[in-house]
Structures are given as C-alpha cells and as structure tokens.
Amino acid sequence: MTATPAPRVTIKDVAARAGVSKGAVSLAFNHKPGLSEATRERIFEAARELGWAPNLTARTLAGSRVDVVGLAICRPARLLGLEPFYMEFISGVESVLTEHSCSLLLRLVRTVEEEVALQETWWRGRQIGGSILVDFRTDDPRVAAVERLGMPVVAVGHPSLTGALTSVWTEDATAVTEAVRYLAALGHRRIARVGGAAALGHSSMRTAAFDRTARALELAGAWQVATDYSGEAGARATRSLLTAAPADRPTAIVYDNDIMAVAGLSVAAEMGLGVPDDVSLLAWDDSQLCRLTHPTLSAMSHDVHGFGVEAARTLFGVIMGEGPGSHPVPTPVLTPRGSTAPPKV
Amino acid sequence: MTATPAPRVTIKDVAARAGVSKGAVSLAFNHKPGLSEATRERIFEAARELGWAPNLTARTLAGSRVDVVGLAICRPARLLGLEPFYMEFISGVESVLTEHSCSLLLRLVRTVEEEVALQETWWRGRQIGGSILVDFRTDDPRVAAVERLGMPVVAVGHPSLTGALTSVWTEDATAVTEAVRYLAALGHRRIARVGGAAALGHSSMRTAAFDRTARALELAGAWQVATDYSGEAGARATRSLLTAAPADRPTAIVYDNDIMAVAGLSVAAEMGLGVPDDVSLLAWDDSQLCRLTHPTLSAMSHDVHGFGVEAARTLFGVIMGEGPGSHPVPTPVLTPRGSTAPPKV
DNA sequence: AACGTTTTCTTAACCGGTAAAGTCTCTATC
DNA sequence: GATAGAGACTTTACCGGTTAAGAAAACGTT
Structure with missing residues (x-):
C-alpha cells in the first residue's frame, strides 16, 4: 500500500x-x-x-501519547458477525474511547500465537497505547508476552486465567450454579448445557461449575456439549439432545449465548416439542433478541455494553499508571421469562 | 495518554x-x-x-505504506451492538484486511460533520491508508471533503449518493420493488414497510421505490414508517400498524433489517395474529436469525459478509491507484420461507 | 545605569525509520 | 595498466512533529 x-x-x-x-x-x-x-x-x-x-504519526514518533487502543479477536470472521456479544461489547468500549478521542484498532486473528505477534508489533511499533485482551484460555501465552513487553493491557477474563494482569471479569461459575439451581428448583432433574469452545477458559470454568452443581444436586441426568457458539451448532446440539426417548432426554437446557438459545427454540418447535412445557430453555448474555422470540427467552442476563465500558475505563486506568487490579463486573442475573417452567411430567 | x-x-x-x-x-x-x-x-x-x-510509526512517517484502513460509523453505540448487519459487514472487511496484514481503525461518531473532521485528521496524520465510508445521506458532505483531501476511499452506497467516489452498492430500489411485487403477487393489497432513518440515503431511496411500486400496482393501502433500526422501534411500528381494524390494516409488512422483523413476529404473536395467516412478514439482510425463528422469516437475502469483502477489495484497488469505478454487488434476492403466504381474507 | 528575572520565542537535537546519493572494492574489458 | 561498471555498503538528508537549552527583549530593582 x-x-x-x-x-x-x-x-x-x-x-x-x-x-x-x-x-x-x-x-x-x-x-x-x-x-x-x-x-x-x-x-x-x-x-x-x-x-x-x-500529524499524529509524527507526534507519536516524537514520543508523546498514542491515542489508539488495540483489540484482537481470535475467531473465524464468519462466526463473529453472528455473535451479538462482541458487537455489543465493542460498542461499550467505543463509547468510552470516543470520550477520549481515541480509536480502536481491530484485527481478527487465527491463533493466539498470531495475536501475541500482532500485539508485539503494535506495541513495539507504537501503533497503540494499550490493548484489550479477550477470550483467555488456560495457560494463555499472552500473559507472559505482555508482561515481558511491559505493555498496558486489560484482560477480559477470570483472574485465575489472566495471571497478574489487570482483569475485568464476571463470576461465571456462580452464574452457572445459579442457573442450574433455578432449573432444579423448578423441578428439573435432567439438565443439559450447550457450551462454547472447550479451549476457552471461561467456557471450561462454566463446564466445571456445571459438573460440580449437578453432582451437588444429585441430578438424574447432566449433559454438556461443546460448540463454536454458532446458531447452527446450537441447533445441532439441541437436536441431538432432544432425540432421546422422553424419559431419557433433558427437560431443561442452558445455552452459553443467546443465538444458540434462539436456535434451540426453533429446533424444539420443529420437533413438535413445546417450550416450556416439554423442555425449558435458558439463554445467556440476554441481548435484545431474548425479548423478541415467542415465547420470550429466560436468560442469564448481564450488561454486555457496560462490560465493554468497564473494560475500556480500566484500560485507561492502566495506561495512566494504575497498579494491577481485579475488576469484577456484576454477575449475570437470572431473568425468568417465558421459556422456563416446571417440567410437565 | x-x-x-x-x-x-x-x-x-x-x-x-x-x-x-x-x-x-x-x-x-x-x-x-x-x-x-x-x-x-x-x-x-x-x-x-x-x-x-x-517501528511502524517511524516507517509511516518516513513515507512508505500505511497498513491501516479507517471506518467511522455514525450511529449511537447502543444501537450498533444490536445490528447484525455491521458486525457481519466488518467481519467481511476484516477477512480481506487480514490477508494483507492490515488492521481496521474503528470509531463511532455522533454526526457526519464529526466524521469529516475525523477522516481528515486520520488522513492528514497518516494514520490510515484509506477509508471505507458508510451510511451515505443525500448531499453527503464527505464526498466533497474526501475529494478535496485526495484521500483513497470506497463509498458504500448508491452512486447517486456518492458522487464521483468509487462505490460499492446494492440496487436497493430494485429489491424493494421485487419485495412488494412478490407480496402483491401473493394477493396482498395492503402492504406496509418499516424502514430505517429517513436521513439515510439508501433508506429514502427504498422509500421512494416503495411508493412508486405501490402506485404502479394500485395497492389499496401502503404505509411507511421510519425507525432507528432497533428491535424496539420495529416492535412499536408493528404494533401501531396492526392495531387498526382488520379491514384497514396491512396484511403484509416489509422490514428494513431482520432484527425488526423478528420483533414484528413477536408483536404479531402477542396480539394473537397468526403469521403468515393474518399477516405476512418479510425481513431484510437475512442473517442467520431469519432461519432461527418460528415460523422462519422470509427475507430479502444478500451476502453481507461478501459485501464487506467487496468493499475492502475495492478499497485496496483505489489505494493502488485504480481510477474511480462503480462496483455493484448482487441485489438482495427474495428468499421465501415460512412468514409469507397469501392473505387469508 | 547596571543587573537579575521573567516572559517570549528560536535553535537544534532527536524520535526511528526510508531512500537517494556517495564511497570503496573487485572484476571485466580493451 | 588505465578505465568502466557492477556490487556492497555507508552517508546523509529528510519525514513532521516535540522538547531541552539558549537567546533576545521587557520589566522591576537598587
């Protein structure tokens, strides 16, 4: 160019x-x-x-501020467009950046290794003043890389995954437990969870929490399926969960995002199963989508936009020299709507 | 910072x-x-x-390439997160940029004037090698500004709105006409359209096309409502359209995006109206969402991801010195699904 | 009137690269 | 054995700002 x-x-x-x-x-x-x-x-x-x-380039080179922050997302481009989560998160980030006349440098990468290289290039090249890191996995290589570079970042993920980096996170395990307890309280004894990619740290934490809770409650049946978060994968998972004999299949399903829950809803309809009569569905994230379906979707609801706001604010704090810290944002709360009810049996 | x-x-x-x-x-x-x-x-x-x-900053200053392209979006941050269109468009853009090791500089702005100022700052400051301009309005100030700056851009919008700028666009008027003709062919005589913001060029072009077609077909009723593209606005518009007496209300509604169509679907259900028996609904853009509802949504379908790809490719062309050109991408095509049928009457 | 302070502005070095022009060495040619 | 030309580097002048150090003018003091 x-x-x-x-x-x-x-x-x-x-x-x-x-x-x-x-x-x-x-x-x-x-x-x-x-x-x-x-x-x-x-x-x-x-x-x-x-x-x-x-000229901002010259200004930057001469050693003053950098008014750009980086965000690399490690997901296939096609899937990204379908995930309401990221766009909403980004819109929250942007709303803070705009106040500071700051722009967002966005890049999709294929692997974490590629992201590490990219962040290093960005930082070394003074392209950015700091970065927002997302989608942490266990033993994430970015933790060490960023510390080595001494680059200001905010890590969006549970402290157990982000090492000594300043983090912004939600208490996912608690939320999963609450979700399962709620369904159990309604009377469900066979509960499934359609989760995200196993490699993602928050996904595996949810998996563990689900397991723990299922055992604690002595559920009669507990299934977990890993997906890529796409509607298609959600539909596929739902279909395979619901094809079992009525006495053996789950009577309630928890989804890891809302697009999969919407997909699950239509799969249930297509299979002639009533929601919530034959099966209860519980979505996650709770974008506007959950209020637009019929029945409306019960969901573990949190303010994704606000999550982005908090992440951006925290990053500015780090850039200004604040020491490392841990910033929990509110745990998703159960918002019962039309898709959950006691099992009919 | x-x-x-x-x-x-x-x-x-x-x-x-x-x-x-x-x-x-x-x-x-x-x-x-x-x-x-x-x-x-x-x-x-x-x-x-x-x-x-x-160091990329130094390299840029020394006068070689710039491996960043700009994208400013003029919508409130909150609305953006809910629009599947943009994220999908961006994911298309990203997929091309990634091939060229190029990043996207993203910024939300409040007004077109603010965007003009921003683009100028970006360009003057060598922050970007070119820009993708979206959401054109009639007499858009960006056309003149960009020509004055001699800055490489691709304009995502109809040539009648984008002046001499290289443009990438869909033939919206044709698509609207096709949508209305299809509904009329099914037997609908009272048709409504829930459109986007009147200030947006493509929205007003669709409005005009709808009017023309309605007149040409001598429809008994033709309504148009302007919204902000949000699900809530779509729900509100649908509700007000459907509260009229059965003989006076539309039997078919076309929406300008799919989130509003999904909202319309749940409003119909909430009002006890069957889809498509009492009212047919036709969505626009056709993201995965349309296949996840029940009934599935008929839609004017196009490849938004591919739209983004084409926009990015074209921008690279302009940066490489290609002369101005006009790049139409395929007109949205009608994809009938479960939400449209002949009126019951 | 001489002198120390401010205030106001200029100079010049530097940020970390790029690129055109210059230097030096080696080889080929007649 | 003188000359030309190619190859392999080095020098040097930018790119468009920032900033520390320096200089000139204005002011207050004694």
Whole structure:
C-alpha cells in the first residue's frame, strides 16, 4: 500500500504563515506555557486558514501519547458477525474511547500465537497505547508476552486465567450454579448445557461449575456439549439432545449465548416439542433478541455494553499508571421469562 | 495518554549488533537489492536475537505504506451492538484486511460533520491508508471533503449518493420493488414497510421505490414508517400498524433489517395474529436469525459478509491507484420461507 | 545605569525509520 | 595498466512533529 501524492500542509507552513518558528506552533497546539496570547491566536488563525492539524504519526514518533487502543479477536470472521456479544461489547468500549478521542484498532486473528505477534508489533511499533485482551484460555501465552513487553493491557477474563494482569471479569461459575439451581428448583432433574469452545477458559470454568452443581444436586441426568457458539451448532446440539426417548432426554437446557438459545427454540418447535412445557430453555448474555422470540427467552442476563465500558475505563486506568487490579463486573442475573417452567411430567 | 517507559530496541541497536549501518538493516528488512546473502542473514539474526521489528510509526512517517484502513460509523453505540448487519459487514472487511496484514481503525461518531473532521485528521496524520465510508445521506458532505483531501476511499452506497467516489452498492430500489411485487403477487393489497432513518440515503431511496411500486400496482393501502433500526422501534411500528381494524390494516409488512422483523413476529404473536395467516412478514439482510425463528422469516437475502469483502477489495484497488469505478454487488434476492403466504381474507 | 528575572520565542537535537546519493572494492574489458 | 561498471555498503538528508537549552527583549530593582 503506497501513499498517494497529496500536497500536505505541515507545521512548517503554519509557522511560516504565522511568522514564527515550528517550536512556537508546537507549543501553541499543545497548550503549553511560553507564548503570548497574541501569538498564540495568530498561530491558531494561520492553522485555521491552512486547514492544518498536527500529524499524529509524527507526534507519536516524537514520543508523546498514542491515542489508539488495540483489540484482537481470535475467531473465524464468519462466526463473529453472528455473535451479538462482541458487537455489543465493542460498542461499550467505543463509547468510552470516543470520550477520549481515541480509536480502536481491530484485527481478527487465527491463533493466539498470531495475536501475541500482532500485539508485539503494535506495541513495539507504537501503533497503540494499550490493548484489550479477550477470550483467555488456560495457560494463555499472552500473559507472559505482555508482561515481558511491559505493555498496558486489560484482560477480559477470570483472574485465575489472566495471571497478574489487570482483569475485568464476571463470576461465571456462580452464574452457572445459579442457573442450574433455578432449573432444579423448578423441578428439573435432567439438565443439559450447550457450551462454547472447550479451549476457552471461561467456557471450561462454566463446564466445571456445571459438573460440580449437578453432582451437588444429585441430578438424574447432566449433559454438556461443546460448540463454536454458532446458531447452527446450537441447533445441532439441541437436536441431538432432544432425540432421546422422553424419559431419557433433558427437560431443561442452558445455552452459553443467546443465538444458540434462539436456535434451540426453533429446533424444539420443529420437533413438535413445546417450550416450556416439554423442555425449558435458558439463554445467556440476554441481548435484545431474548425479548423478541415467542415465547420470550429466560436468560442469564448481564450488561454486555457496560462490560465493554468497564473494560475500556480500566484500560485507561492502566495506561495512566494504575497498579494491577481485579475488576469484577456484576454477575449475570437470572431473568425468568417465558421459556422456563416446571417440567410437565 | 502517555507512553510508559520501556527499553525499546531500535534499528540502531540491530545495526550495531550486526556490525552494519542503519541503512543496511533497512534494506534487508524491506527485501531490497544491494546486500549480500551473508550480511542479510547476519542482520536478520541480530534482529531475531534482539527481538526487533521495524517501528511502524517511524516507517509511516518516513513515507512508505500505511497498513491501516479507517471506518467511522455514525450511529449511537447502543444501537450498533444490536445490528447484525455491521458486525457481519466488518467481519467481511476484516477477512480481506487480514490477508494483507492490515488492521481496521474503528470509531463511532455522533454526526457526519464529526466524521469529516475525523477522516481528515486520520488522513492528514497518516494514520490510515484509506477509508471505507458508510451510511451515505443525500448531499453527503464527505464526498466533497474526501475529494478535496485526495484521500483513497470506497463509498458504500448508491452512486447517486456518492458522487464521483468509487462505490460499492446494492440496487436497493430494485429489491424493494421485487419485495412488494412478490407480496402483491401473493394477493396482498395492503402492504406496509418499516424502514430505517429517513436521513439515510439508501433508506429514502427504498422509500421512494416503495411508493412508486405501490402506485404502479394500485395497492389499496401502503404505509411507511421510519425507525432507528432497533428491535424496539420495529416492535412499536408493528404494533401501531396492526392495531387498526382488520379491514384497514396491512396484511403484509416489509422490514428494513431482520432484527425488526423478528420483533414484528413477536408483536404479531402477542396480539394473537397468526403469521403468515393474518399477516405476512418479510425481513431484510437475512442473517442467520431469519432461519432461527418460528415460523422462519422470509427475507430479502444478500451476502453481507461478501459485501464487506467487496468493499475492502475495492478499497485496496483505489489505494493502488485504480481510477474511480462503480462496483455493484448482487441485489438482495427474495428468499421465501415460512412468514409469507397469501392473505387469508 | 547596571543587573537579575521573567516572559517570549528560536535553535537544534532527536524520535526511528526510508531512500537517494556517495564511497570503496573487485572484476571485466580493451 | 588505465578505465568502466557492477556490487556492497555507508552517508546523509529528510519525514513532521516535540522538547531541552539558549537567546533576545521587557520589566522591576537598587
């Protein structure tokens, strides 16, 4: 990619027009002391006339601030578009960045290793002032890499996964337990969970919590399926869970996001099973989608937008030099709607 | 935001370690001729040992390529998270950028004017090599601004809105006409459209096309409602359309995106109206969502991911110096599913 | 009037690269 | 044996800002 020729106006032109030196223009534009009001005004006037604004690249190189933060997401591009979670999370991040006139550098990567390399390039190249790291896995290589680089980041994930990095996280295990307890309290004894990719740390934590709770409650049946979070995978998982004989199949299913829950809903309908009469469904994340289906979806609800806001705020804190910290955001809360009820039996 | 102190290794260190000059290192890393294989190898070795990678900021300033493209979206952050369209579009863009080791600089803005200022800052500051412009309105100020700057962009919008800019677009008017004709062919005489914001160019083009087609077909009733694309707005619009007496209300509704169609579906259910028996619904964009509802949603279907791919490819073309051009992508095609049928009457 | 302070502005070095022009060595040619 | 040309580097001048150090003018003091 080459730059196209364009008559760029630089600080020198402004200086010439205002009849001062480059340095003076720099002082004016950084609101630093050492200039009279008159010259200051003259400089701004000249800049306005020429339509000049400081070149951020040069400014960055010269060693001042960087007004970009990075976000690399390690999922296939196609799946990403379907996940309401990320877009909502990003919109929360953006709303904070915008306040700081800061932009988001976004990149999809294929592997964690690729992400490590990318973050290093970004940081070394002063492309970013810090990064938001997501989708932690157990023994995530980013923890060590980032510490080695001394790069400011916020880790979106449970502290047990993010090492000494400042983290923003939700208490997933508690939420899973609450979800299962709720279904059990309704009378369900055979409960399934359609989860995310096993490699993801938060997914495996949910898996463990589900197991623990199922044992503690002495459920008669407990299934877990790993998926890629897509609607298709959710549909497939639901179909295979529900094809068992009525006495052997789950009477309640918990999903790890809401797109899979919506898919599960239509699979139930297609199989002639009533929701919540024959099977109860419980979604996760609770985007607007859950209120748009029929029946409406009960869900473990949390404020994903607010999650993004908190992540961005925390990152700014780290960049400003705050020490490492742990920032839990509210645990998803159960929001019962039309898709959960006691089993008919 | 200030940079944290970190011992950065620069080209000078590598040069010293390899026992050559800065220039030689630069030649090696840009794969330019003029170095023996031996030195080249020695330089890479030194770089590897020191963990050095070229500083992109410096490289950019020195006047070579810029491996970032910009995308500013002018919608409230909260609404954005709910729109499957953008995330899917972005994922298409990303998939092309990734091939070129290029990142996306994303920013939400409040107004077009703010976007003009931002694009100018980005471009002047060499932050980006080009931009993808979306959400064109009539007499969009970006057209003139971008031409003045001589900045490479691809305009996602109908050529009638994007002036002389290279554009990537879908023939919305044709699609609207097809949608209405299809419903009319099914026997519907009272048809409504729940559209997007009136200020958006493509929305007003759809409005005009709907009007024209309604008149041409001499429909007995034709309504249009402008919304902000949110599910809530779609629900509200649907509710108000369907509260009229059975003989006066629409028997078919076309939506401008699929989230509103899903919302419409649940409003119909809540009002005790059968879909498609009492009212037919037709969605737009056709994300996975349309196949997950019950009944499944008929939709004007297009490949949004592919749309993003084409936009990114075209932008690379412009950056490489291709002249202005117009790149239509396939017109959305009607995909009948379970939500449309002849009116019961 | 001489002198120390401020205030205001200029100079010049630097950030970390790129690239055009220059230097030096080695080989081929007549 | 002088000359030219190619190959392998080095030098040096930017890119467009920031910033520490320096200089000139304005001011208050004694």
